[in-house]
Amino acid sequence: MSLNGLFNARWPGVALFDLDGTLVDSAPDLAAAVDQMLEQLSRPAAGIDKVRQWVGNGAAILVRRALANSVDWEPVDSKNDALFNDALAIFYQAYTQLNGQHSVVYDGVEECLRRLAEQGCRLAVVTNKPEQFVAPLLEHMGLEHWFDLTIGGDTLAVKKPDPAPLRHAMEALDGTPGTTVMVGDSAADINAALAAGIPCVAVRYGYNYGPPVDSLGADTVVDSLAELL
Ligand SMILES: O=C(O)COP(=O)(O)O
Numbered sequence: 001m002s003l004n005g006l007f008n009a010r011w012p013g014v015a016l017f018d019l020d021g022t023l024v025d026s027a028p029d030l031a032a033a034v035d036q037m038l039e040q041l042s043r044p045a046a047g048i049d050k051v052r053q054w055v056g057n058g059a060a061i062l063v064r065r066a067l068a069n070s071v072d073w074e075p076v077d078s079k080n081d082a083l084f085n086d087a088l089a090i091f092y093q094a095y096t097q098l099n100g101q102h103s104v105v106y107d108g109v110e111e112c113l114r115r116l117a118e119q120g121c122r123l124a125v126v127t128n129k130p131e132q133f134v135a136p137l138l139e140h141m142g143l144e145h146w147f148d149l150t151i152g153g154d155t156l157a158v159k160k161p162d163p164a165p166l167r168h169a170m171e172a173l174d175g176t177p178g179t180t181v182m183v184g185d186s187a188a189d190i191n192a193a194l195a196a197g198i199p200c201v202a203v204r205y206g207y208n209y210g211p212p213v214d215s216l217g218a219d220t221v222v223d224s225l226a227e228l229l
């Protein structure tokens, strides 16, 4: 289904985009930073296939999952344990250097952003990636000029799947649930959109883990953002 089909006469409006796994394949750099962190802590490297499954809920949970070497890590341990704090600090330092080095923009993204902007749509990034990494990555990828607003995982007190970051971006850009769309790759994006009452487009190529993205309640699921045009 195209965006015009989703919105009928009310389009154009506001489009909110997830970043990792939706606009940019950032897993190579995230995996390199995770593996540097594990190596410094004398642990075996995880590798990109595992790291791809761990991305989507922010850096702290990525590091927790890497320390547990499992996506099924449960948030039971204290937030203040020394190992986690060390690991997170090493990851931040490594990713600051690596961010954008081997990341690539997915096919269809530039075309989609250009067409939406031409139609007068206002664009925002709403990501769980920590804010300090968002602008550098967008700049590396040459995407920063498309966006009126970026919200990182630590910009507000809560992150996706909480609907607040989506609502905040929508309202800042004068959108309403009837004129706004969320585009993402994971359950966090879809659940945030459902909770905000905003229609949601999901992409199949990203970093979602668990049940297939087609089964998570998105209004439409695509293999490329070019399909939306
Ligand atoms: O940092 C993450 O975990 C992922 O960020 P995303 O919300 O752009 O997928």
Ligand SMILES: [Mg+2]
Binding pocket: 018, 019, 020, 021, 022, 056, 184, 185, 186, 206, 207
């Ligand atoms: Mg994502």
